[in-house]
Amino acid sequence: MAKITFITSSEEEIVLEGDSGSVMELAVQNGVPGIDGDCGGVCSCATCHVHVIPEYTTKTGEASEIEKDMLELDDNADEYSRLSCQLEITEDLDGIILRVAK
Amino acid sequence: MSDKKISELSCPFGYTRKEKGYGEMDDQNDPVTMLMRLKDVRKTAHNWQTFQSAAEPGRIVIPSEVNIRDTRQIPFEVDPPKHTEYRALVEAWFKRPLEAEYTAKLTRQIEKALDEALQKGELEVISEMILPIQSKALTLLLNTPESEAETWISWGTHVFRSEGEALDAKKANVLYDYIDKELDKAAENPGEDLYSVLLDSDFEGRKLTKEEAKGVMVLTFAGGRDTVINALTNSLAYFAEHPESLLRIKNEPEIVGKAVEEFIRYFSPLTHMGRVVTEDTVVCEHAIKANTRISLVWASANRDETVFENPDEIVLDRKINPHVGFGFSHHKCLGATHARQILKIFIQTLAAKVSSIEIIDHKDNIEQLGEYQRKVGFHMLKLKLNSNS
Numbered sequence: 174m175a176k177i178t179f180i181t182s183s184e185e186e187i188v189l190e191g192d193s194g195s196v197m198e199l200a201v202q203n204g205v206p207g208i209d210g211d212c213g214g215v216c217s218c219a220t221c222h223v224h225v226i227p228e229y230t231t232k233t234g235e236a237s238e239i240e241k242d243m244l245e246l247d248d249n250a251d252e253y254s255r256l257s258c259q260l261e262i263t264e265d266l267d268g269i270i271l272r273v274a275k
Numbered sequence: 276m277s278d279k280k281i282s283e284l285s286c287p288f289g290y291t292r293k294e295k296g297y298g299e300m301d302d303q304n305d306p307v308t309m310l311m312r313l314k315d316v317r318k319t320a321h322n323w324q325t326f327q328s329a330a331e332p333g334r335i336v337i338p339s340e341v342n343i344r345d346t347r348q349i350p351f352e353v354d355p356p357k358h359t360e361y362r363a364l365v366e367a368w369f370k371r372p373l374e375a376e377y378t379a380k381l382t383r384q385i386e387k388a389l390d391e392a393l394q395k396g397e398l399e400v401i402s403e404m405i406l407p408i409q410s411k412a413l414t415l416l417l418n419t420p421e422s423e424a425e426t427w428i429s430w431g432t433h434v435f436r437s438e439g440e441a442l443d444a445k446k447a448n449v450l451y452d453y454i455d456k457e458l459d460k461a462a463e464n465p466g467e468d469l470y471s472v473l474l475d476s477d478f479e480g481r482k483l484t485k486e487e488a489k490g491v492m493v494l495t496f497a498g499g500r501d502t503v504i505n506a507l508t509n510s511l512a513y514f515a516e517h518p519e520s521l522l523r524i525k526n527e528p529e530i531v532g533k534a535v536e537e538f539i540r541y542f543s544p545l546t547h548m549g550r551v552v553t554e555d556t557v558v559c560e561h562a563i564k565a566n567t568r569i570s571l572v573w574a575s576a577n578r579d580e581t582v583f584e585n586p587d588e589i590v591l592d593r594k595i596n597p598h599v600g601f602g603f604s605h606h607k608c609l610g611a612t613h614a615r616q617i618l619k620i621f622i623q624t625l626a627a628k629v630s631s632i633e634i635i636d637h638k639d640n641i642e643q644l645g646e647y648q649r650k651v652g653f654h655m656l657k658l659k660l661n662s663n664s
């Protein structure tokens with residue numbers, strides 16, 4: 174079980190628990206505002222964009238080349254940006270905090 | 276019989292994409308530089324300052340429509356910041372396809388269409404099944420009575436283009452006149468439909484004008500017609516030739532979302548879309564002059580071998596699929612939620628009801644883009660669907 178916290182654009186904190194699938198799927202299933210997951214998680218829509226709170230980036234690891242290319246052209250992206258459909262839920266993600274991108 | 280499958284859409288841009296990155300074509304003396312690589316297409320789509328959509332109405336469409344219309348299509352032919360405001364007006368409406376009631380109605384429409392096709396046995400699927408599915412589904416998006424679809428079906432598959440290349444102003448007028456009439460009705464007698472919602476929308480401190488509402492409606496009709504029809508028809512031809520894939524969807528329903536994205540990538544129902552260059556610039560080490568046109572070739576970008584493994588194959592559950600079949604950045608397809616739902620439900624229903632599909636006859640629909648010929652679908656596809664019950 175991994176506990177994952179989302180901070181929405183209206184500063185609401187949503188804490189969810191999951192043990193499989195992607196972070197995007199967990200967020201969409203629980204209606205986290207701002208995470209739409211339009212393409213179902215194949216890295217084509219960028220509607221699952223989150224910023225990892227800096228102290229947790231070692232847990233989430235690095236984005237792939239393809240994911241980076243997607244984020245590069247997102248006006249709201251920064252060095253902590255990830256596409257949450259590319260974050261597989263495992264014990265390793267337990268405790269992370271993500272800010273939902275605009 | 277040749278071995279080539281009719282559902283295979285070979286990509287005519289491969290050589291140019293690898294060697295040079297851009298191609299060229301003329302269109303009514305307003306030539307187009309065609310961008311072929313995924314990275315260039317994305318970057319250019321993102322850069323609206325240099326590559327604008329808000330040009331003379333009709334000019335970013337290829338073949339150009341400047342001689343047949345004056346109505347600006349909204350939000351398609353507008354750039355930020357105005358574009359952002361227009362999108363904000365309609366974004367929520369175009370997400371309605373995710374609602375349970377919408378999905379349930381769409382499912383009923385599609386089940387009925389497939390039951391009828393199964394009863395007929397042999398049929399020409401585009402006119403007898405797919406155009407009706409597309410038209411009835413559109414009544415859900417517009418929130419109008421389902422009976423309106425009868426009128427749209429009667430227009431046939433060529434409302435905007437006649438057979439062949441030429442643009443047909445007379446045919447386009449059928450649509451414009453129809454939308455004018457519907458907007459007048461909605462103005463007089465507001466209801467819960469998209470026409471009424473648009474006319475009642477606030478924009479920059481005033482109501483949306485009738486001309487603006489018309490610009491949105493024309494686009495909703497035109498943008499969602501051939502694209503959806505080609506996506507459905509090509510998918511059907513694919514399953515006719517790949518019964519094992521149909522069985523796989525039945526046994527692994529969870530992959531249907533990925534299959535839909537893969538069909539959009541592989542079939543790329545919209546081949547390309549233009550932009551007008553606002554300043555002298557360089558793309559792909561190639562100088563491009565201000566006030567000329569470029570095009571974003573989605574269909575080529577979606578086969579980019581530097582990004583996609585086995586780009587010319589359909590991999591039903593492709594896991595990483597950063598395609599641009601629905602466009603990219605500000606102007607990405609507003610109807611994508613609706614289109615994805617239609618495709619998803621169509622494929623699921625097909626897998627549930629149909630065991631095998633026989634191909635009786637077909638006539639390809641081939642686009643001529645300068646030196647390039649690209650098959651986008653079919654003018655005619657005669658099939659026999661066999662029930663699995």
Ligand code: HEM
Nearest residue numbers: 350351498499502503506544548601602606608609610614
């Ligand atoms: C499989 C079906 C479809 C495909 C492949 C498709 C493809 C596209 C593409 C590539 C664009 C980007 C154009 C550009 O950047 O200039 C686009 C935009 C658009 N599409 Fe679709 N489309 C589909 C279905 C639909 C449907 C069903 C509707 C509505 C009923 C629709 C309405 C629109 C609109 C309004 C835009 C303009 C958005 C904007 O400029 O902000 N499309 N579509």
Ligand code: FES
Nearest residue numbers: 214216218219258
């Ligand atoms: S859900 Fe589409 S890119 Fe993540």
